[in-house]
Amino acid sequence: MQALTVFKDRVICPDTREEHPLIEGLSLSKFADIVLRWSNYGDYLLRAHRMALHKSSDYDGSPFEDFYQIRYNVDNCYTISDDPYISITFESTFDSDYDYTAMASRSTTTAYKVGTALKPQETKFKIYRAMLRRREGDAEVWFQHEVLRLQRILDDLDAATTSLNLWAASDINMRVFCPTTGCRSYQSPAIIPPSQLLTYSNAGLSLDNLKERLKCKICGAQCCNIKAA
Ligand SMILES: [Zn+2]
Numbered sequence: 001m002q003a004l005t006v007f008k009d010r011v012i013c014p015d016t017r018e019e020h021p022l023i024e025g026l027s028l029s030k031f032a033d034i035v036l037r038w039s040n041y042g043d044y045l046l047r048a049h050r051m052a053l054h055k056s057s058d059y060d061g062s063p064f065e066d067f068y069q070i071r072y073n074v075d076n077c078y079t080i081s082d083d084p085y086i087s088i089t090f091e092s093t094f095d096s097d098y099d100y101t102a103m104a105s106r107s108t109t110t111a112y113k114v115g116t117a118l119k120p121q122e123t124k125f126k127i128y129r130a131m132l133r134r135r136e137g138d139a140e141v142w143f144q145h146e147v148l149r150l151q152r153i154l155d156d157l158d159a160a161t162t163s164l165n166l167w168a169a170s171d172i173n174m175r176v177f178c179p180t181t182g183c184r185s186y187q188s189p190a191i192i193p194p195s196q197l198l199t200y201s202n203a204g205l206s207l208d209n210l211k212e213r214l215k216c217k218i219c220g221a222q223c224c225n226i227k228a229a
Contacts, residue, residue, distance in 0.1 A: 003133040032127040043229035052077035064092035085133040090125040098124035168197035175229035178216040
C-alpha cells in the first residue's frame with residue numbers, strides 16, 4: 001500500500017477502497033499525541049528538523065473540522081510539502097471523550113457573501129482520521145517507523161526541557177511569549193539561547209524561578225509562557 005487512511009477501528013486503502021484491520025503502531029491516539037505535543041516545540045522542530053505542522057480549519061459545516069498536516073523539508077509552515085503526506089483531521093464533539101478544546105465560531109460566510117462573525121464558543125475536538133501517503137515503497141512500514149521516530153524526538157524534547165540545567169545543556173533555545181494582546185514583542189520574538197540559560201542555572205535558578213522573573217522587554221508584563229525554539 002502506498003496510501004492508507006486510519007480510522008478509529010479500521011484502515012482503508014483510498015486507492016482500492018479495501019478495508020483492513022488496524023496496523024500495529026498506527027493508531028489514532030498516537031497521531032493525536034504527536035499533534036498535541038508538537039505545539040510546545042514547533043519552532044525547534046522547524047529549526048532543527050525542518051518539519052512544520054500546518055493547521056487549517058473548516059467551521060462552515062457540522063461538525064467543525066481542524067486539519068493538521070506535518071510538512072517535511074520546509075523552512076516555514078506555509079511551504080507546501082506532499083511527500084510523505086500526513087494529514088490528521090479532528091472533529092468537534094459533544095462527547096466527554098475528546099483530545100483538546102479550542103475557541104471556535106461558526107462561519108456564515110458563503111461563496112456569495114461575507115457572513116457575520118458569531119461569538120466563539122469553547123468547543124471540544126476529537127481525532128477522526130489520519131491520511132497517510134508515500135510515493136515510493138510501502139507506506140505502512142514507512143509510517144510505522146516514522147511515528148516511532150516522531151515520538152522519540154518529542155520524548156527527548158520533553159526530557160530536555162523538564163529542568164533548567166538539562167535545558168541549558170541541550171541545543172534548544174527558549175522562546176518567551178508576552179501575554180499582552182497586541183504587544184509589539186510579537187515582531188521580535190524573545191529568544192534565550194542555552195548559553196544564557198546556563199548562566200541562570202549556574203546562579204541556582206530553577207525553571208519555575210526563571211519563569212517568575214521573565215518580563216516582556218516592550219511592555220513589562222510577566223511572561224510565564226515559554227516554548228522550545
Ligand atoms: Zn509585551
